[in-house]
Amino acid sequence: MKTITKIIATSAAVVALFFTTNANAQSSQKLGIGIFGGVPTSGDAYSVALGADLRYQFDIDKQLSIPVTTGYTRFLGKEIGNSGINVPDFGYIPVKAGVKYFFNESGSGIYGLAELGAGFGTNEGSGTSFVYSPAVGYAWSNGLDLGLKYEGLARDGRSDGYVGLRLAYGFNL
Numbered sequence: 001m002k003t004i005t006k007i008i009a010t011s012a013a014v015v016a017l018f019f020t021t022n023a024n025a026q027s028s029q030k031l032g033i034g035i036f037g038g039v040p041t042s043g044d045a046y047s048v049a050l051g052a053d054l055r056y057q058f059d060i061d062k063q064l065s066i067p068v069t070t071g072y073t074r075f076l077g078k079e080i081g082n083s084g085i086n087v088p089d090f091g092y093i094p095v096k097a098g099v100k101y102f103f104n105e106s107g108s109g110i111y112g113l114a115e116l117g118a119g120f121g122t123n124e125g126s127g128t129s130f131v132y133s134p135a136v137g138y139a140w141s142n143g144l145d146l147g148l149k150y151e152g153l154a155r156d157g158r159s160d161g162y163v164g165l166r167l168a169y170g171f172n173l
Helices: 002-021
Strands: 029-040 046-059 064-077 090-102 109-121 128-139 144-155 158-172
Touching: 029 064, 029 144, 046 090, 046 158, 064 109, 090 128, 109 144, 128 158
Parallel strands: none
Antiparallel strands: 029 046, 029 158, 046 064, 064 090, 090 109, 109 128, 128 144, 144 158
16 A cells, blocks of 8 residues: 555656646646546456546647646446346545546647556445546647546456546646
8 A cells, every 4th residue: 555655756756846837837627527437358357447537738839748737527326147146336436647648749639648646445344546548639729538448457366447428628727
């Protein structure tokens, strides 16, 4: 757990450094609201992953941004085979920071995104997990954003995750 704390603290320091060093640069800020759904990748315990998020995005320039994302994700449990054993739902609140790069100089179009952070479990005794989330997507200049992502959670040698689609709308601040 100490390693995760160090990674989160380092990520927070890097984000803070970007904010302070670029305060005088000509940059923009955006706020995005998104919804997503996905297919769990970790066995037969869950049927679907659903959620919503809020993403603050600090643009370094038109192609490079620093996103900070939070929200809520819920894995819907299901019965394992015909065993009569029902897996309970699992929810968590991710807090992530990362880098978003647009492959077009206009600041819209196809992008790649990588985020790291922590997932705070909302079920009793679920604790905190390390969260990692690579994604590719397309952002239109009118604010719409469609992305394909993988989000993984790692804790105590166990890994869960999902592949999902995210639909969002971004506002300039």
